[in-house]
Amino acid sequence: xxxxxxxxxxxxAHFTAERxxxxxxxxxxxxxxxxxxxxxxxxxGPFWGDMHWGHATxxxxxxxxxxxxxxxxxxxxxxxxxxxxxxxxxGDVVYFHYTGVQVNTPVSGAQGRPCLAISRxxxxxxxxxxxNPLVAEPPAGVGGGDFRDHSIWREADGWHMAVGASIxxxxxxxxxxxxxxxxxxxxxxxxxxxxxxxxxxxxxxxPDFFALGNQxxxxxxxxxxxxxxxxxxxxxxxxxxxAAAPRTHVYGGCFYAPQSFWDEAGRRIEIGWLxxxxxPQNRQPxxxxxxxAMSLPRVLSLADNGxxxxxxAPEIERLRRDERALEAATQDETVLENIAGDxxxxxxxxxxxxxxxxxxxxxxxxxxxxxxxxxxxFARRELWVDRTHAGSGTDDNADPCPLPSxxxxxxxxxxxxxSVLEIYIDGGRACWxxxxxxxxxxxxxxxxxxxxxxxxxxxxxxxxxx
Numbered sequence: 499x500x501x502x503x504x505x506x507x508x509x510x511a512h513f514t515a516e517r518x519x520x521x522x523x524x525x526x527x528x529x530x531x532x533x534x535x536x537x538x539x540x541x542x543g544p545f546w547g548d549m550h551w552g553h554a555t556x557x558x559x560x561x562x563x564x565x566x567x568x569x570x571x572x573x574x575x576x577x578x579x580x581x582x583x584x585x586x587x588x589g590d591v592v593y594f595h596y597t598g599v600q601v602n603t604p605v606s607g608a609q610g611r612p613c614l615a616i617s618r619x620x621x622x623x624x625x626x627x628x629x630n631p632l633v634a635e636p637p638a639g640v641g642g643g644d645f646r647d648h649s650i651w652r653e654a655d656g657w658h659m660a661v662g663a664s665i666x667x668x669x670x671x672x673x674x675x676x677x678x679x680x681x682x683x684x685x686x687x688x689x690x691x692x693x694x695x696x697x698x699x700x701x702x703x704x705p706d707f708f709a710l711g712n713q714x715x716x717x718x719x720x721x722x723x724x725x726x727x728x729x730x731x732x733x734x735x736x737x738x739x740x741a742a743a744p745r746t747h748v749y750g751g752c753f754y755a756p757q758s759f760w761d762e763a764g765r766r767i768e769i770g771w772l773x774x775x776x777x778p779q780n781r782q783p784x785x786x787x788x789x790x791a792m793s794l795p796r797v798l799s800l801a802d803n804g805x806x807x808x809x810x811a812p813e814i815e816r817l818r819r820d821e822r823a824l825e826a827a828t829q830d831e832t833v834l835e836n837i838a839g840d841x842x843x844x845x846x847x848x849x850x851x852x853x854x855x856x857x858x859x860x861x862x863x864x865x866x867x868x869x870x871x872x873x874x875x876f877a878r879r880e881l882w883v884d885r886t887h888a889g890s891g892t893d894d895n896a897d898p899c900p901l902p903s904x905x906x907x908x909x910x911x912x913x914x915x916x917s918v919l920e921i922y923i924d925g926g927r928a929c930w931x932x933x934x935x936x937x938x939x940x941x942x943x944x945x946x947x948x949x950x951x952x953x954x955x956x957x958x959x960x961x962x963x964x
Contacts, residue, residue, distance in 0.1 A: 534621055537554075710766060854953070857871055872921060
């Protein structure tokens with residue numbers, strides 16, 4: 499199947515590399531009012547492999563400037579790739595803990611180990627530590643290929659580190675270490691081991707652990723589920739106990755490996771990787787010459803009931819232009835004549851009579867042959883995105899998102915950035931993020947539709963502009 503080459507497929511507000519492949523965000527930090535985004539990057543092609551750390555900077559979380567590559571695979575302990583990790587600041591020094599992967603061998607396979615690089619000059623140069631790898635062997639029962647990705651935080655007794663792991667390749671886990679100097683680490687055992695691999699995956703990579711309010715939050719991306727799960731619970735300094743079963747952090751089937759950090763305003767900011775849903779298989783190059791994007795920066799908080807909330811950082815509102823009111827009702831479908839585009843935002847309240855099913859179509863062609871349908875089923879209390887006629891890329895039949903509030907109406911914030919669709923539900927109590935690739939240049943319309951009963955919509959909309 500030919501891949502459309504419309505320029506509009508490349509996101510604008512969502513960070514992408516200048517060319518080639520990107521995946522996990524790494525080392526997120528704000529230093530002297532400048533935001534730094536590091537990320538997994540293959541500089542040699544638009545496909546997974548040969549992992550380096552790319553680097554970009556921003557003063558507003560909206561406009562990013564590409565910087566030279568930060569970390570390279572140039573030692574024996576990371577010759578097979580400089581993989582995911584995090585950043586912490588101590589005075590004027592920034593410590594980057596990353597996963598160094600040794601060259602594969604027939605006996606051991608890929609071996610991931612915690613490694614350290616240090617920057618002393620404002621993140622212009624990076625020096626790898628002579629003690630690398632910092633942990634010589636994974637814990638007993640954890641394979642070398644199932645021990646990677648780091649989250650580090652400070653407590654009264656020193657530095658703590660969470661590492662993604664799998665126990666006997668069966669149970670997802672996060673391993674716990676402590677250090678006085680960010681170099682020598684003591685093994686404190688697992689901080690959590692999951693007991694439901696069929697539901698929560700068998701290997702918990704990319705852990706992100708932090709205090710939020712009077713609770714602690716753990717995010718992790720389980721293999722093979724291809725999604726991120728979140729848990730809110732209690733921390734006793736050694737182990738983490740979730741208050742409830744893990745929940746899907748973002749629905750839609752393309753958001754993965756998020757990382758968060760505290761910015762200078764005291765906000766917990768999160769960015770996740772959005773993969774391409776039309777990426778060729780078997781690690782083949784993407785014909786567009788680039789692959790992968792980052793989510794919008796999202797502010798994490800806790801609701802009064804302890805639920806984890808996420809909303810786009812307010813800085814995104816700087817893109818808004820030409821506000822207009824939206825209001826419509828239909829028993830079938832009606833095109834919203836006063837809003838159209840592939841780079842816009844809508845805040846709407848969607849309602850369906852008598853628990854019916856209704857929705858909003860975006861990136862819609864005038865004849866409706868090509869469109870992406872956001873569907874709310876109020877009887878079943880579910881939202882999902884129908885990509886059947888959205889363009890190229892497979893429709894992955896992602897799990898529906900439960901509606902977080904009762905009744906026959908829901909508040910939606912819809913953000914369209916060319917090939918990225920982000921939907922925030924009921925004030926950020928749930929979220930759906932998707933990738934769409936319309937083949938037609940005229941697929942820019944928006945409509946309200948009803949599949950059962952009467953649908954109505956009220957709200958506001960803006961076109962976006964740089």
